[in-house]
Amino acid sequence: MSGxxxxxxxxxxxxxxxxxxxxxxxxxxMSAPRSAGYGRFLLHDLRGPDFxxxxxxxxxASVLVAGRNFGSGSSREAAVYALVDAGFRVVIxxxxxxxxxxxxxxxxxxxxxADTAALLPALPAPLDVDLDAQTITGAGQALGFDIDPVWKTxxxxxxxxxxxxxxxxxxxxxxxxxxxxxxxxxxxxxERNANRGTAPTPGRPS
Amino acid sequence: MRTLFDKLWDAHVVLTREDGASLLWVDxxxxxxxxxxxxAKLDARGLAVAEPALxxxxxxxxxxxxxxxxxxxxxxxxxxxxxxxNAARHGVRLFGLDDPRQGIVHVTGxxxxxxxxxxLVVCGDSHTSTHxxxxxxxxxxxxxxxxxxxxxxxxxxxxxxxxxxxFHGTAAPGVGAxxxxxxxxxxxxxxxxxxxxxxxxxxxxxxxxxEGRLTLCNLSIEGxxxxxxVAPDQVLFDWLRARPHAPADFDRAAEDWAGLATxxxxxxxxEESIDMGLVAPVVTWGTSPEDAAPITATVPDPARAxxxxxxxxxxxxxxxxxxPGQKLTEVAVDQVFIGSCTNARIEDLRAAAAxxxxxxxxxxxxxxxxxxxxxxxxEGEGLDRVFRDAGxxxxxxxxxxxxxxxxxxxxxxxRCASSTNRNFRGRQGPGARTHxxxxxxxxxxxxxxxxxxxxxxLRGRA
Ligand code: SF4
Numbered sequence: 136m137s138g139x140x141x142x143x144x145x146x147x148x149x150x151x152x153x154x155x156x157x158x159x160x161x162x163x164x165m166s167a168p169r170s171a172g173y174g175r176f177l178l179h180d181l182r183g184p185d186f187x188x189x190x191x192x193x194x195x196a197s198v199l200v201a202g203r204n205f206g207s208g209s210s211r212e213a214a215v216y217a218l219v220d221a222g223f224r225v226v227i228x229x230x231x232x233x234x235x236x237x238x239x240x241x242x243x244x245x246x247x248x249a250d251t252a253a254l255l256p257a258l259p260a261p262l263d264v265d266l267d268a269q270t271i272t273g274a275g276q277a278l279g280f281d282i283d284p285v286w287k288t289x290x291x292x293x294x295x296x297x298x299x300x301x302x303x304x305x306x307x308x309x310x311x312x313x314x315x316x317x318x319x320x321x322x323x324x325x326e327r328n329a330n331r332g333t334a335p336t337p338g339r340p341s
Numbered sequence: 342m343r344t345l346f347d348k349l350w351d352a353h354v355v356l357t358r359e360d361g362a363s364l365l366w367v368d369x370x371x372x373x374x375x376x377x378x379x380x381a382k383l384d385a386r387g388l389a390v391a392e393p394a395l396x397x398x399x400x401x402x403x404x405x406x407x408x409x410x411x412x413x414x415x416x417x418x419x420x421x422x423x424x425x426x427n428a429a430r431h432g433v434r435l436f437g438l439d440d441p442r443q444g445i446v447h448v449t450g451x452x453x454x455x456x457x458x459x460x461l462v463v464c465g466d467s468h469t470s471t472h473x474x475x476x477x478x479x480x481x482x483x484x485x486x487x488x489x490x491x492x493x494x495x496x497x498x499x500x501x502x503x504x505x506x507x508f509h510g511t512a513a514p515g516v517g518a519x520x521x522x523x524x525x526x527x528x529x530x531x532x533x534x535x536x537x538x539x540x541x542x543x544x545x546x547x548x549x550x551x552e553g554r555l556t557l558c559n560l561s562i563e564g565x566x567x568x569x570x571v572a573p574d575q576v577l578f579d580w581l582r583a584r585p586h587a588p589a590d591f592d593r594a595a596e597d598w599a600g601l602a603t604x605x606x607x608x609x610x611x612e613e614s615i616d617m618g619l620v621a622p623v624v625t626w627g628t629s630p631e632d633a634a635p636i637t638a639t640v641p642d643p644a645r646a647x648x649x650x651x652x653x654x655x656x657x658x659x660x661x662x663x664x665p666g667q668k669l670t671e672v673a674v675d676q677v678f679i680g681s682c683t684n685a686r687i688e689d690l691r692a693a694a695a696x697x698x699x700x701x702x703x704x705x706x707x708x709x710x711x712x713x714x715x716x717x718x719x720e721g722e723g724l725d726r727v728f729r730d731a732g733x734x735x736x737x738x739x740x741x742x743x744x745x746x747x748x749x750x751x752x753x754x755x756r757c758a759s760s761t762n763r764n765f766r767g768r769q770g771p772g773a774r775t776h777x778x779x780x781x782x783x784x785x786x787x788x789x790x791x792x793x794x795x796x797x798x799l800r801g802r803a
Contacts (some may be wrong), residue, residue: 153531162768163746207565247475256579296485306356
């Protein structure tokens with residue numbers, strides 16, 4: 136994944152609040168391998184003639200401007216794959232589901248937190264997103280956005296966590312040894328209670 | 342002075358970078374069929390699973406709940422086989438389709454004693470918050486993070502803010518953990534606890550059984566919380582002691598666990614209170630868990646809604662096929678479902694059976710136990726007979742009608758009273774209309790054919 140600091144692209148608006156991950160990609164599509172491309176599943180069951188992403192002026196959009204609590208719900212990273220594979224690089228919303236936002240950053244998609252009320256009526260329109268300066272300009276608007284500094288650095292550098300963590304291998308091994316001493320039962324996953332069954336749950340009402 | 346969450350956090354920090362990101366050690370990592378993206382990432386880099394002994398696989402999301410003739414859908418068969426292949430190749434223990442301990446990951450893990458107090462638990466599933474009921478730090482992660490945990494047994498996190506949710510008073514009869522959860526989410530919003538680690542506290546939480554605590558913590562994510570937790574106590578230890586994977590020296594471990602409580606005077610970033618006197622049996626009317634109201638209420642009127650909310654309410658009512666001002670108890674249902682990691686443990690089934698005993702359901706429905714062991718226990722107690730005699734289908738364990746990826750679907754336009762956790766558009770199938778409620782309330786809807794207050798139906802029972 137390569138990093139980026141600046142993005143110019145067509146922005147489309149979807150004012151609805153609580154666009155959850157089940158909307159972003161319905162569960163029935165998630166068994167497909169990623170190589171098949173997830174873009175066609177994006178917001179699949181909301182699509183139709185009145186849908187903002189299907190409007191003639193929305194073709195080629197790469198910035199999505201949305202309502203509060205975008206990406207709430209499940210941890211399915213496929214929701215982010217659907218956006219990224221459909222060409223989106225930035226989502227701007229007043230708030231995001233936490234897991235969605237983390238997943239987004241892991242795929243180079245910027246979850247930019249900003250009040251979108253003034254922006255929405257002006258869309259579709261081209262926007263300029265400066266990740267470094269944390270600003271959005273265009274459509275007659277200029278506004279700042281919030282992003283966790285850790286995520287910002289990660290997006291700008293295009294860091295891959297597995298590679299980064301590899302450099303801490305010694306500390307992890309040391310920690311694991313200490314943990315094993317403190318709480319050895321974590322590693323002891325043998326079947327102790329021979330019935331292999333659950334202990335009946337107490338409290339049966341009479 | 343530290344909060345419970347501070348203690349859990351501190352015990353897992355391998356290191357903290359200058360920018361504030363911490364690398365946390367993972368004690369237990371659950372994987373399921375949906376983890377195929379993560380295993381593919383691992384394979385693409387030629388990496389092995391770092392700690393197979395701390396990784397546990399469960400087949401739940403895609404498994405059919407009618408298991409007579411094997412798996413007929415080739416797509417589903419492939420998903421289950423992929424999990425089996427990944428687990429075998431990486432030496433990860435798997436509770437597969439035919440294992441007597443198979444079940445929904447958030448039911449099976451605690452039930453097996455594989456989740457224990459003080460652990461950091463992750464899974465590629467947002468309802469991993471469930472495990473906090475055992476005094477653990479459990480949270481859901483995405484596929485990239487799952488691959489990272491598989492490869493390194495660690496996860497990068499920034500410390501969430503701490504929030505305590507105090508439930509004062511006692512639960513009225515007919516009111517349970519599901520009602521408490523939907524009540525607070527309605528009060529604070531579906532993103533009300535966003536960015537926070539929530540500790541549930543207060544007398545009404547203490548009074549909950551472990552199963553009730555699992556339900557309460559399960560729904561933390563529906564209020565936007567990063568995780569939810571309850572401090573361990575004797576009730577928990579009694580529940581855990583005889584679990585198959587409980588520590589050999591249980592008392593020594595329990596001594597450690599007893600320290601997992603918020604110190605007197607420790608500070609939270611935020612505190613909220615719920616008065617149990619205001620918590621009634623709750624149902625949802627809309628398409629977000631925050632769209633919840635007491636069963637005695639009416640469907641909200643967008644015209645009277647606060648500015649900014651009206652459009653969303655109107656859209657939700659349109660999707661749900663409801664009229665503003667309509668009494669919730671007048672909403673007829675087409676079918677019912679009891680199941681999911683939220684409400685399919687043994688006590689949930691007992692609560693529903695207490696309402697259904699000697700009664701007939703007016704609509705069709707399905708009961709899917711949270712695990713194969715819960716199914717066996719329920720059958721031992723004769724609960725399956727109660728469900729069947731009422732006219733409901735008694736099926737095998739899995740995510741079933743919670744998620745619409747395993748063949749169990751609510752047809753378009755149909756209305757389902759459901760003990761699950763998400764009433765999102767299309768969650769139970771395209772066009773499905775979901776009303777969330779407790780298993781006892783689902784039973785009440787079954788016997789009346791409409792959304793109904795369970796309390797009168799409990800008179801002289803349970
Ligand atoms: S029962 Fe539903 S919420 Fe729970 S793990 Fe399965 S799909 Fe997720």
